[in-house]
Amino acid sequence: MIRPKIGIFDFETGEEIIREMNDEEFVQYKLDKSEHELVLKNSEKKTSAKSALLAKLGITEDEAKLLLG
């Protein structure tokens, strides 16, 4: 499997390098990705629950804001 690339500007050498991720970086990349997917899923769940509740109450989002405001 081709791994994603990482860019590094190292001030110690003054050089920029672009290379494939090493083992440690690749593990972190996968962790970050799955964590973000989880955040998105939770956000989608919240949005669906909100829409379902609004439908149940028979009001729009703006009307709900007006009620809570």
Added chain:
Amino acid sequence: MAAGWPTKVTYANGDLFNASDINDTNGTLNYINPTSATDNQVLTRDAAASGKVKWANSPANTLTTKGDLYYASAANTPARLGIGTTDQILAVSASGVPAWTTGGGGMTLLASTTSLGSVNTYTFSSISQSYTRLYIRLVKIGSSASAEQLQLRINGVTATNCYLYSYNTSSTSAPVVGGSTALPISNGAVGTFATDGGITIHDYTSTAVAAKAVNWSVGNLNTSSSASAMTGIGVIAGTTANGYEGCGAVNSITFLTAAGSNFASTSAIYLYGEK
């Protein structure tokens, strides 16, 4: 014999003048002895000695060291000012002469990216600790994937000894409060992002028991060409368990796309140090 002319009448090869051979404009016998001068001195009129000539320093033997500046320490008094240290600027001292001093402000471009298009992660490492704060300029940060988010990581720390807390606000969505080892800079709800803006990390060299403040503002344009503005405030802080010092001084900053897609080829990041 006219004043200033040699009094000696006959000459032979190798003859030298001496004091008795020359009279000056006042009729006083005088002579200039080259052996009493040092290299690069020049002859000049000496008003204090009734206009006689004398040896005096020239710029060439006043400026003794590379970088020296030539200035007047008093009226008609040339002097040298040795070069300052790296990044010092020239100012006027309380006594009215030039003096080198540490600059009072301004930003220095430390580095910029040249090829973000082929990566999803980019790190500035071994960052100089010579500034008071860091400023990061984001230019057309974009990605090909939907629901992407730009995140920031400090010192490569992913464990729980260094937290990044953020309060990210958007004109199109509710504020997000969270703690994470990567700080969200753009809103994750938008699609392909094209983000311009800036991030400031204050007091980044501090190792004291304190949270470092981070603030940013970005303009965002998504795939459907709807624009939103996002501002955020955050802190970099350790935890109780490690005495809140888990982060230390900021010497490395990593930018990543949360969903892992590569940055757009137009994307660029500039890192500045501010005095």
